[in-house]
Amino acid sequence: MRRAVVRGTGHYLPERVVENSWFEDKLETSDEWIRTRTGIERRHFAADDQRTSDLGIAAAKAALENAGMTADHIDAVVVATSTPDFTFPSVATMVQAGIGMKRGFAFDVQAVCAGFVFALANADAMIRSGQAERILVIGAETFSRIMDWSDRGTCVLFGDGAGAIILEAVEGNGTVDDRGILATDLNSDGQYRELLYVDGGVASTGTAGHLRMQGNLVFRHAVEKLANTAHHALDLAGIAPEQVDWLVPHQANLRIIEATAKRMHLPMEKVVLTVADHGNTSAASIPLALSVANSQGKFQPGQVLVAEAIGGGLAWGSVVLRW
Known part of the structure; x- marks a missing residue:
């Protein structure tokens, strides 16, 4: 069986670092209010002349260097983003x-x-089918461009950044001991659109719009759905929760991460956390966390990782892979 094995990781964060205190003279909020409710301490914002593709290119180059590859080795590029440069x-x-x-x-x-x-699930399917041998998978966002700076319930949460991984086809034995992606689980339910959306678009307002969120309802859906999708993917892979070495969650809110880990019976020592320094970077948050943790030497060959996320749509899912 062909498996999609991680060969390299990379990430990029814009130079501008925005501490929580930056919001204090703009909104009725404080560093303490943001930290205690979200776990976020700072985030990065792209410069005025930086676009999402610029962040993605920088992360891609870092991943290629980490893998010891060049662009000539890559068959496909898949970018996950909700903040594209252009339509x-x-x-x-x-x-x-x-x-x-x-x-x-x-x-x-x-x-x-x-x-x-x-994006990982799509890349995995293309590698399994033989359509590609090596795929560069990127998450890149400039969410600072769609913030309503008068809405303290959303604008303090998000940041900009990009992360990338390189997947390569490797022949495995078709067992749970194979390295690479072992299982994926994808879900969506469009009836929850109003919980998290952007109030603009090409076919509606002709503008980019601003992010809108019903935070309390999103929180409740997130905890339940993230734990369920992780357990389902583990079942598909044939791996018990106690065999998980690392949980790499979407870095949206520390309280959501803690609640999800608790439902999975995982100690926080097994959870990769970057939310304090990056905020919620949407599709970039998991590859950013993977790259940061990999650069710190946290992952060892053969370890089992679970990545899971939920976003607007609602859309949610998880990936189980062996490093």
């Missing part, structure tokens, strides 16, 4: 050009904060 062309094609890749194909995936999980 079209895709961010992925701009990343393709930015890294000097003149072959293969590139496309975007849009599932908001769950986008990277959906």
